[in-house]
Structures are given as structure tokens and as C-alpha cells.
Amino acid sequence: MRIPYVFLGALLAIVQSANAEVASPPVLAPLKQQAQAAQLSANFLARFSYRPVPLDDALSARIMNRFIKSLDPDRVLFLQADIDRFMSHRSEIDDAIEREDLRIPFEIFNLYERRVVDRMNYARNLLKQDFDFGAQEDYSALRDKAPWPQSESESNELWRKRAKSDWLRLKLGGKTDAAVRETLDKRYASALERAYKYKSDDVFQSFMDAYTASIDPHTDYFGATASADFDISMKLxxxxxxxxxxxxxxxxxxxxxxxxxxxxxxxxxxxxxxxxxxxxxxxxxxxxxxxxxxxxxxxxxxxxxxxxxxxxxxxxxxxxxxxxxxxxxxxxxxxLEKQAARKAVLSVKVGEATRKIGVITLPAFYEDFEARRKGDKDYRSASRDVAKILGELKQEKVDSVLIDVRNNGGGSLNEAIDLTGLFIGNGPVVQQRGSDGKVAVKSADFPAPVWTGPVGVLINRGSASASEIFAAAIQDYGRGVIVGEPSFGKGTVQTVVNLDQMVRNSKPEFGELKVTIAQFFRVNGGTTQLRGVTPDISLPGFADPTSFGEMSYDNALPWTQVEPANYAPTGNMMTLLPTLQSRHDARVQRDPDFQRILEDIADLKAQRQKGVVSLNEAERRKEATAREDRLKSRAQVSDAEDPGGDDGLQANERSLSADIAIENARKKAKDVLLDEAATILADEAVLQEGVLKAATKQSGNTDGK
CATH class of the missing domain: 2.30.42.10 (PDZ domain)
Structure with missing residues (x-):
């Protein structure tokens, strides 16, 4: 229970002594309400989380690890001596939170600021010299598991290579040495200036992020700004x-x-x-x-x-x-209409016929909770917007509807249920198990489906939570075909708790907690937790499953299952899938755009596995020439625009017009995966139409007899 005064004093001494000629960033200190908010959060999380984790020495150590990683993920700022000093007190955070004492994380952050100032000034000084790009040396681009620098000289060597790598990228992008110096000096100066702009709220938010993520991957703390942003994202x-x-x-x-x-x-x-x-x-x-x-x-x-x-x-x-x-x-x-559901109609030729596929892109499962609570009949929500769009698509006489939830990270559970109801009418959609072990079935309650025709769902690794509930239900009911990558794998339910309301505080001081309270299960009894939704027809993706998705978290809940719900499938996609798959396979084999995606994914995977970049100009130019040759050969067989090479610039280093032009070009680029998904939906419409005709004919023969 002792306060580590020696630890705090040692850090202050480092902050005040190193490079005294450089103005030190402001020394930040915790506010009283922040310490109170941390203690309130700890008490709540230890009692009411789906998987309660006691605030003890073990959790304290995990919080320390995550906090340090959040500040210096590439291990280029702190020295090993800093880490040793931090870790000697890793078991004291729990006691400090109980005492409403946040000095340890704040002192770590103060040293972090000082290290940023020191390293950015060193990097700027490096720009005064010339680099030897004929030397054979590499720079490790993946340092999250690398050892911390043992000394200042080792850190200097690391930053020499880092600055050299930045310089070489710009040089290969066509910049002159003078332009490279100017660009990098401005880049490093900008990072330097940010160190002087941090405030107490930034430190506290970073610390609470480390704390809540140590409970489970989807528990969060919202300060005032984060809370406002969350509300905006839900209300649109x-x-x-x-x-x-x-x-x-x-x-x-x-x-x-x-x-x-x-x-x-x-x-x-x-x-x-x-x-x-x-x-x-x-x-x-x-x-x-x-x-x-x-x-x-x-x-x-x-x-x-x-x-x-x-x-x-x-x-x-x-x-x-x-x-x-x-x-x-x-x-x-x-x-914010850009984040709302939107539609497009694609014409797809299947044999001699042309099919119209209605595509509904849904970026999030939004819902204006406040307006709904107040009884506003016109409150905004994802399912309401999609229902309106489905009505429009009916008027346009589309043959099939594709719901695109790629990179849709979720949102309102109620909206996932209601969206499913638009396609199944009524029936169980998801099962929810609370911390008490009891399982409740959540059902859609529509008198009839809004859309009864063929349907499909396009998912990728970024499709999570509510997106997975929706896709899983469509799959379990046999209502449509699921196309894309295996989804994220988030099978847990969160609720937002206002800490001020919890303690009857009259003014907003303590923020909010987004707490995991339950795990959801498919109606077939399985869960999307960890494994995600497995598509019926797989499409390639650029995401790295080892670093993105539920499997990448070290404290994710395991996969498990419960008893199936009492539901009746409305279709049987299994009979159509073999034909859909064979047509897809044959089509993509002869589709040059699709094959180019496979090439790009293979290249990206190779780069990830390599983990290092050469700092030799001749080798890098050889790599760049090979890439340019590949792009030129593509341009000869495709009308797609050449995206150009790597200019080495960050987004805010280009002119605003150039930056916007690049963004617009990306928006206009051909969406090969969406086009293929739409074609699969066109095939589905044709096959279901054939099944329906056969069934009608058989029924007529039976009646005639």
C-alpha cells in the first residue's frame, strides 16, 4: 500500500535533467475527479462485468503492460532501464487506484513526453547530415516484440535507421534532397509540438483504455469527448x-x-x-x-x-x-448521411439475361437512443432506413438484394434484430447469456418480411458484433448466401453506464463505462465469438487475422455453445451452394481484376512476413521497378487507373487538392469484390427462380392427377 516516492522522484529527475537546454513539455498531474472515476470504474467492473476480474496484483501488471504498449508500441522511445523501473512497481497500480492515487501512470506519461521531445530533436538533427544509401543495411518495420534499446547510443542507432528509411521512401518517390529535408523536418517538428499539447484528460483516457482493455477487449471508458463522439456515431x-x-x-x-x-x-x-x-x-x-x-x-x-x-x-x-x-x-x-445506409443498383448479365441487384451499404447499426426514449415516432435508425430503401428497390424491380456490411463494426443490438426481421418477418434472431448463466432469446417481431426475394450478405474481417448477429441469422435461417471473409469474431454484448448517474452526481465529471454484460449466441446454438461467421462463399481479403480480429486479443473469451433456439429455417441455401461455388470458381479464374487482387494479397503477405525493409537504394529501386512493371502490364489489359507509386508522404504532407484527389480516386476505383458478390447474387436469383418454377410445375402435375 506504500506510495512509490522513490519511483516518482527518479522519473522527475530524468525528466528535468536530460537535455536541459530543450524546453521541457508541461508536467501533467491527475485531477481529483479522475482518480475518483478510476476507483468508481474499478468497483463497478469487479462486480458487474460478464467476466468479473478482481483488481489485484495480476491485473495491475497487465494494466502496466498495456499502458506502456499504448505509448510506445514500436519500442523506439523508452529505454530498457525505463521499462525495468516501471515494472518494479507493476503490482502497485491496484492499490493506488483504491487510494485514488494516479501518480504512477502520470509520471510514466510525463517521461514519455520527454522521450518524444528528445527523440524528435535527435531525428531533426540527423537531417543535417547525408545518408549512405549504398550501404547494405536493413530497418525492422515490425518492432512490437523487439527488445527495448539498452542505451542511448543504441536508441540513436535505431533512430538513425528510422530517419534513413523515411528519407529513402521520399527519395524514391521523386523528392530532391532539399525537399526531403524540409518534409521530414516538418514531420518531426509536428510530432514534437504534439508533446507540448497533451493535457491531463489525454493521460487519464490512455490509462483507462489500458485498464478496461485488460478486463476484456470490448470494455471501454469514455471521457467527456469520447462519450460525445459515441453519441454522435449512434445518432448520426x-x-x-x-x-x-x-x-x-x-x-x-x-x-x-x-x-x-x-x-x-x-x-x-x-x-x-x-x-x-x-x-x-x-x-x-x-x-x-x-x-x-x-x-x-x-x-x-x-x-x-x-x-x-x-x-x-x-x-x-x-x-x-x-x-x-x-x-x-x-x-x-x-x-451525417455518409455514415447512413445507402443504395445502388448494379446490372449483372447472367447468360442471355440481365439481373438487377440492389446493393445496400450499411456502415453501422446506428440508432438515436435518446429520440426513441422520448417517443419520437421519426427517430433515426439503421433498420428504418434500410426498410425505406427496400421499398424503393421494390419499385425499381430488383431481382435480389445484397447487404454490404464490410467494415461495419456493429452498434445497436436491437437494430441487428430488427434488420433481420426485415428478411425473416418474426422469429428468434439471437440468444443472449448473462453473467448469471441464464439464456434469453431475442426475437424479431414483424408481421411479415419486408423483402421476400433472394438476399445475400457481404462481410469481411471488419464486420463485427451486430453485423455478425445479422449475417449469422440470415445464414442459420437459410435465408440468403453469406459472401466474403470470415468476420471479426466479436460475440459479446456491451452496455453503457453513466458513472455520474450511478453515484447520483449532479454534474458530469466521471464519464461513462462501456461494459461487457453478456455473450450472444446464434439461433443454432453456436457463437460467433472468436471464430466469427464463416462465409458460404469465400472472397479474399487484405486483413491479417493474426493482428486484426478477436483472435488477436490475448484475453478474448473462448468459443462455446448453448442449446439451439426454437426456430424454423425459411429456406435451404445448401442445395444451391455447390452450383454457386462452381460458377464463382470458374468466373474468377478468368477474371483478371480478381487475379490481380490475389497477387496484391500475396505481395502484402510476403512483406508482412519479411518484416524488414532494405536501406540500400539500388535494392529498393529494383523493387520499385518490378512493381511499376507489374502495374504497366496491368494497365495494358485493364482500363483501371494506375494508382501510382509510393510517394513517401503522409496524408497531411500533400497539398489538400492532391489529398482529396487521391481520396476521390479510391472512391471511384472498381470494387472487384462487390461486383463478384453481386454476380453471385444474380446466380442465386436465377437458381431460386428455377427451383420455384420446378416446384410450381410439380404442383401443377400433382393437381392434374
Missing amino acids: SLVGIGAVLQERDDYTTVREFVPGGPAQLSGKLSVGDRVTGVGQGRDGAIKDVMGTRLDEVVQMIRGKKGSVVRLDILPADAGADGTHRVVSLVRDKIN
Whole structure:
């Protein structure tokens, strides 16, 4: 139970002594309410989690490991001596939380800031010299399991290779030495500046992320900002001006507009305009925001509906000393339509016939909980939007519907159930087992399906939670074909607990917990936990299952099963799958676009396994030439645009117009996997139509007899 004063003092001494000529970043300290929030969270998690984990020495050590990894995942900042010092106190975090004492994580973070400042200054100094790109040496790109540097000299050598690797990438991208120096100096300076902008809330959020992730992979803590962002993602709306902002060269820059938002409708702003000040109300003082963190500027611009915000704008085409103008905007409700369900209709030729496939892309299972709770009949939700789209697709007389939930990480459990109901009508959708071991069956309750025709679901490794519930139910009912990669494997249910409400606190201080309270099971009794949903027809993917997905977590729940629910399948896809599979196999063998994807995946896998990059210019140019030759050969047999080579730049280092052009090109790129999935759905429609005709004919013969 002792407070490790020696530990804290030693870290402070390191922070104050190393490179004293460089201004130290601010020393951050925990706030009282943060320590109270940590203790409240600990008490709740130890009692009410689906799998309660006591806050003891073992958990304390896991929290320490995760916290350090979150700060320095590539092991390029801390020294082995730092880690040894941290780990000598790894069993004290539990006692410190109980005492409402968060000095240990804050002192670790303060040293982290200091290490960032030191390493970034060292990297900037390296740019004053020339590198020998004729030497035969490598740089390890995968350092998450590498040993920590044993000394400052070893760390210096590591950073020499890192800077050399950054330089070589830019050089191979066509940059002159002068341009490389300027670009990297700005990059390292930007990382350096961030170390001076951290606040107490950042440290606490990082520490609580490490704590909650040590309980299970999907338990989270939300501070005020994270909580607001979560609410926005579920409601698909916020109150603001309707501008997407980006930090570029210390300026908060307008990247794009939300259609119909105040910013677009005003006609007073342009893409590339820079926000240099923000004022509240029609006559409030304008506060300078140059160099201010983007999230803080965003919070200043958001506000109550109908209120006025004034922006000091430096126009996109003006220099740093250009003439500013002040723009007044009235905040309004902004609907985030880009994150809502949307449709497209694809024409697919099967034999001599052309089939129309309605594609519904669903990025998340959103639901405006607050509006629903208030009884708003027009509240926004994923299933409501999809139901409306299905009605439109019926009017367009599509032959089949494909639900694209690739990279849909989940959301509302109720929405997953209701979405399933649109295709099965009524019946069990998912089973849920609580910490008491009791299993409850959750059912859809629609008088009839909204769509009765052929259906399919397109999934990938990023399809998780609610997406897996939906896909699994469609598969278990035999209602449609599942196409894509094996899904993420998240088979647990979370709920959000407001800590202030829990202790009847009158003002928001303590934040919220997203806590795992149950595990869900398919209606067939299995679970998607760990294994995910196995597609009926597999498509290739770029994700690395060892680093992305439930299997990549060291504390994931195991796969298990319960008794099947009482449900009646509405179809039998098993009879169609052999034909669908054989047609798919034959088609992709002769599809050059599909074969190119397989080549790219193989190349990426080889790079991952290699884990190192050569710092020899001749070798790298040889690799680049081989890639260019492959792209040229592709261009000769395909009308697809050449995406170009690696320019070595990060997103905010290109001009805004170039960055947007790359993004638009990606959006316009041919979606080979979606096209193949749609073709599989067209085959399904043809085969089901044949089955229906055969059944009708057989019924007619029987009646005639």
C-alpha cells in the first residue's frame, strides 16, 4: 500500500535533467475527479462485468503492460532501464487506484513526453547530415516484440535507421534532397509540438483504455469527448456548422462540407479555408486558435442549435499575411448521411439475361437512443432506413438484394434484430447469456418480411458484433448466401453506464463505462465469438487475422455453445451452394481484376512476413521497378487507373487538392469484390427462380392427377 516516492522522484529527475537546454513539455498531474472515476470504474467492473476480474496484483501488471504498449508500441522511445523501473512497481497500480492515487501512470506519461521531445530533436538533427544509401543495411518495420534499446547510443542507432528509411521512401518517390529535408523536418517538428499539447484528460483516457482493455477487449471508458463522439456515431447527427475540418500546418483547415449544412448554404466558406479564430455569439470575443488541437477547435465550433458562432478565416488562396475575414454562422442539426445506409443498383448479365441487384451499404447499426426514449415516432435508425430503401428497390424491380456490411463494426443490438426481421418477418434472431448463466432469446417481431426475394450478405474481417448477429441469422435461417471473409469474431454484448448517474452526481465529471454484460449466441446454438461467421462463399481479403480480429486479443473469451433456439429455417441455401461455388470458381479464374487482387494479397503477405525493409537504394529501386512493371502490364489489359507509386508522404504532407484527389480516386476505383458478390447474387436469383418454377410445375402435375 506504500506510495512509490522513490519511483516518482527518479522519473522527475530524468525528466528535468536530460537535455536541459530543450524546453521541457508541461508536467501533467491527475485531477481529483479522475482518480475518483478510476476507483468508481474499478468497483463497478469487479462486480458487474460478464467476466468479473478482481483488481489485484495480476491485473495491475497487465494494466502496466498495456499502458506502456499504448505509448510506445514500436519500442523506439523508452529505454530498457525505463521499462525495468516501471515494472518494479507493476503490482502497485491496484492499490493506488483504491487510494485514488494516479501518480504512477502520470509520471510514466510525463517521461514519455520527454522521450518524444528528445527523440524528435535527435531525428531533426540527423537531417543535417547525408545518408549512405549504398550501404547494405536493413530497418525492422515490425518492432512490437523487439527488445527495448539498452542505451542511448543504441536508441540513436535505431533512430538513425528510422530517419534513413523515411528519407529513402521520399527519395524514391521523386523528392530532391532539399525537399526531403524540409518534409521530414516538418514531420518531426509536428510530432514534437504534439508533446507540448497533451493535457491531463489525454493521460487519464490512455490509462483507462489500458485498464478496461485488460478486463476484456470490448470494455471501454469514455471521457467527456469520447462519450460525445459515441453519441454522435449512434445518432448520426450533431449540432454544428457542417464542415469537415483537418489539421494542416498548425491551421484548422476546411476539408469538405456536409451537404445542406450551414457552412455550405452560407456560401461564405471554401475548401482549404483556414480557421484562425473562433468567437461565440454575435459579438463575443474571437479567440485565436492557431496551433490549437483540432479536437478543441471542433468543440468550440459545436454548440446549441440556433446559436451563432463566428469564425476568423484566412482564405485558402491567401498567404500567411493575407487578409482575414469573419464569417458568422448559425449552428444547426447536421445529419451525417455518409455514415447512413445507402443504395445502388448494379446490372449483372447472367447468360442471355440481365439481373438487377440492389446493393445496400450499411456502415453501422446506428440508432438515436435518446429520440426513441422520448417517443419520437421519426427517430433515426439503421433498420428504418434500410426498410425505406427496400421499398424503393421494390419499385425499381430488383431481382435480389445484397447487404454490404464490410467494415461495419456493429452498434445497436436491437437494430441487428430488427434488420433481420426485415428478411425473416418474426422469429428468434439471437440468444443472449448473462453473467448469471441464464439464456434469453431475442426475437424479431414483424408481421411479415419486408423483402421476400433472394438476399445475400457481404462481410469481411471488419464486420463485427451486430453485423455478425445479422449475417449469422440470415445464414442459420437459410435465408440468403453469406459472401466474403470470415468476420471479426466479436460475440459479446456491451452496455453503457453513466458513472455520474450511478453515484447520483449532479454534474458530469466521471464519464461513462462501456461494459461487457453478456455473450450472444446464434439461433443454432453456436457463437460467433472468436471464430466469427464463416462465409458460404469465400472472397479474399487484405486483413491479417493474426493482428486484426478477436483472435488477436490475448484475453478474448473462448468459443462455446448453448442449446439451439426454437426456430424454423425459411429456406435451404445448401442445395444451391455447390452450383454457386462452381460458377464463382470458374468466373474468377478468368477474371483478371480478381487475379490481380490475389497477387496484391500475396505481395502484402510476403512483406508482412519479411518484416524488414532494405536501406540500400539500388535494392529498393529494383523493387520499385518490378512493381511499376507489374502495374504497366496491368494497365495494358485493364482500363483501371494506375494508382501510382509510393510517394513517401503522409496524408497531411500533400497539398489538400492532391489529398482529396487521391481520396476521390479510391472512391471511384472498381470494387472487384462487390461486383463478384453481386454476380453471385444474380446466380442465386436465377437458381431460386428455377427451383420455384420446378416446384410450381410439380404442383401443377400433382393437381392434374
